[in-house]
Amino acid sequence: MLGKNKKNQSTNDAKKIARIMVVAVIIVSIIFGALLFINDYYKASSVAKRALISNEKVIVEEKDNYYLFKPTQKNITEAIIFYPGAKVEETSYSRLASKFAESGYEFFIVKMPMRLAILKQNAADDIINSKKNSNIKKWTLMGHSMGGAMAANYTAKNKDKINRLVLLAAYSIKDLSKTDVKVLSVYGSKDGVLNKIKLEKYKANLPKDAILYELPGANHSQFGDYGKQKKDGKASISSNEQQEMVLDIFLDTFRENKQLTYNV
Template structure:
């Protein structure tokens, strides 16, 4: 009788565990498949032309300036739950400024699942002498994690509406932080606290009228502020800031 009760209890426990597992798996599947997708403009920016050649694999998209063998490259980590293709217009403009640019296609569109993705890209593109790590939102957090661990391999770190997860005070490379004045997604309390983890000479640029989502082209982001400049204007100013940052880093 006792054994029957134990068997019945165990059977119910296993059934309950199986049900919870199915529910958890379903919730995760729903979460990772509810992501921001590239707009039509972003998809059109993925076409190669006389100035930029674009190649795409299962793991990354590369924007290479034609007729150039860039010595500087940018590895970009996309924001959380944002399709990598959504950043094509911004990254294309960087490539037009004679930079090799590679954006990582993150598993489940979340950089937390492949924070070390830059390592393989650096190994493949061995013609680049100076690599800059950049990331938007969650992508910036994870890019900073890689940069801190591989500081000898990184020439600079660029945050777009983001901040570091760990201590970067003594890193040997310069840091640039850019965000929009109308950004209501970025946690300003966490952002302000994280500034104490950055080098004293880091550069901060606030884009007047910019918001969180306009660094990419994926439509309106939930909870974001209303931008008073266009997406094109925000990205143009971002490219100008990044290229100036890279140029200045060579003069230091």
């Protein structure tokens, strides 16, 4: 009888050890998978990294939650908050940010948790509500891809804070049709990532005076500088040209004295 009890005890101990080992394997697998996911993202190119260096026209500052591109000129009253695309390094948009800063806008590129704007849709609040930014009287929220969709979500809930919304290869699933927010939507003719069926479907969610541009020769990836995104089309223009087009369209839309230099 004693021997039988010892045998049962040994069996139970073995089962406990086996369960512990299974749990340990699962935990390690989850951690390993999470690390792979976190480190699997599109990285900023050398061109984008060079744009992080301040120059005579733009001062670049890195903060805990964002990068700020600030014009060296004084009395700036307009700013742009940028939500990056999913799994894209935020500094990939540095050259685009620098172009806007050179044109007289403070430009904030938000650092998103795990590089996913969906995890921090209200990131703009910290910037808008900061006393350091009390000089800004007009706010534009801009986003690329998923970042654009999340920017639209934020705008729908904060119509009193946002003056303009700029969607780069993105659409709004929230109804903005009755808001006073000025909306500009820009996408490329060679975009292989953007779902253009949904783009057309959700066009009704934008205000009637929203402006939509299809950039000839532009693709999805070149709104930033991080290489070619999976499934994207091949652009027939350079990333610099594509980003210059975005700037020109923005200025043409919101500044009466700026004229487009190309046809869309």
